[in-house]
Amino acid sequence: MQTPQFLLDLLQLLLDLAVPAAFCTLAAAGVSLRHEGGINFHVNGRAGKWILWTVVLLTLPQLLSWIAAQGINIPSASGSVGTSWLASMETVFKNFVNQIVVAKLVPILAAYFVLKATLDGAAGENPLGSIVAALFLMSLSATMQLFQGWNSGGQYAMTDMLASLWNYIAGQILPAAAGLACVGAVINFVRHRPWSRLVFAAISFLSVSGLLSLFRAMAA
Amino acid sequence: MSLDGAITNLASWAGNTMMPTMAGLFFAGAVYRYSKGAPFEQPLYGGFASLMCSGMLRALEGFVQHAGATNADAFWMATMSLVNWTANVILPMFAFTQLAAMAMHMAGVVSEIYPGSTWIRKFVAAIGALMVSGMVRLAESMVTQAHGIGG
Numbered sequence A: 001m002q003t004p005q006f007l008l009d010l011l012q013l014l015l016d017l018a019v020p021a022a023f024c025t026l027a028a029a030g031v032s033l034r035h036e037g038g039i040n041f042h043v044n045g046r047a048g049k050w051i052l053w054t055v056v057l058l059t060l061p062q063l064l065s066w067i068a069a070q071g072i073n074i075p076s077a078s079g080s081v082g083t084s085w086l087a088s089m090e091t092v093f094k095n096f097v098n099q100i101v102v103a104k105l106v107p108i109l110a111a112y113f114v115l116k117a118t119l120d121g122a123a124g125e126n127p128l129g130s131i132v133a134a135l136f137l138m139s140l141s142a143t144m145q146l147f148q149g150w151n152s153g154g155q156y157a158m159t160d161m162l163a164s165l166w167n168y169i170a171g172q173i174l175p176a177a178a179g180l181a182c183v184g185a186v187i188n189f190v191r192h193r194p195w196s197r198l199v200f201a202a203i204s205f206l207s208v209s210g211l212l213s214l215f216r217a218m219a220a
Numbered sequence B: 001m002s003l004d005g006a007i008t009n010l011a012s013w014a015g016n017t018m019m020p021t022m023a024g025l026f027f028a029g030a031v032y033r034y035s036k037g038a039p040f041e042q043p044l045y046g047g048f049a050s051l052m053c054s055g056m057l058r059a060l061e062g063f064v065q066h067a068g069a070t071n072a073d074a075f076w077m078a079t080m081s082l083v084n085w086t087a088n089v090i091l092p093m094f095a096f097t098q099l100a101a102m103a104m105h106m107a108g109v110v111s112e113i114y115p116g117s118t119w120i121r122k123f124v125a126a127i128g129a130l131m132v133s134g135m136v137r138l139a140e141s142m143v144t145q146a147h148g149i150g151g
Helices: A005-016 A018-035 A044-057 A060-069 A084-120 A130-138 A140-149 A157-190 A196-206 A208-217 B003-035 B039-050 B053-065 B074-106 B118-130 B132-145
Strands: none
Touching: A005 A018, A005 A084, A018 A044, A018 A084, A018 A130, A018 A140, A018 B039, A044 A060, A044 A140, A044 A157, A044 B003, A060 A157, A084 A130, A084 A140, A084 A208, A130 A140, A140 A157, A140 B003, A140 B074, A157 A196, A157 A208, A157 B053, A196 B053, A196 B074, A208 B074, B003 B039, B003 B053, B003 B118, B003 B132, B039 B053, B039 B132, B053 B074
């Protein structure tokens, strides 16, 4: 039996909306990151879940191709939405995400986090969490491009993307965080607070790939 | 601007712009605490450390690179390099300061001319208060001319 055109159009609509939805989930990840402290994430926390959904949405076609390879019949998308009112819905949602969420709302959220950083500092708390969350939101578009660049296009694109994300955090973000740890160690030293753990944190940040190799060797 | 670039810029701003500026404040705090007879070593050393944030990061990077950043022994080698550096570089320098202190005690500097006496402390604090900029410049010069380690 042939799949009705409406259902094919609906499937195409959902696939087309995956990337705009991924923008929304990535922005939600930035907000959740601050909720979880800003400089750390909770295991099974919301930031991690939003990041995972971003990856799933960006690799949805590849994930479906894996399911199809298991022998499950997946109706192929039609390429474009034929039903006019569905097509207009798609256009409206894409424009909403691009023109309101990404272009206007996210920069304003980032500005609020900068405001929050100053208030955190005034309240005697660490402002770094709000600063990192603000930077995360300000670099949302670049991060999305980075994620899309990690899409290997194969059936295992989702796990490939998660592996690339790990490499990015370990190889690019943490060495920069090591510099912040050195600055924090000096500030803590002057303020008579524990500082040596930040020195070892900097060493850990710089050698996290090595630590992974070490634990792999232990588990082997 | 990517997230990693933004965080690198944040670390660079904090380490290379804000902390060297704060060094002046730390030196000023050290002079004030000295004038009150309070422990002043923490802000004094903190002032030097503020000028050396990049250098400290380069040193830690050098320690990690000894085994290779992706080597399973990277953390251990880095910790061992840190211990070696502390034991064989920092402590010998500390020994020199102790020998200098010993010489001063033997010469009777501490007993005959007691630097902790109020009038000497106030005089040195006044001189220090007039020289904070010079102290920062001197510390900057010392840090600039220092040689990196690691590699």
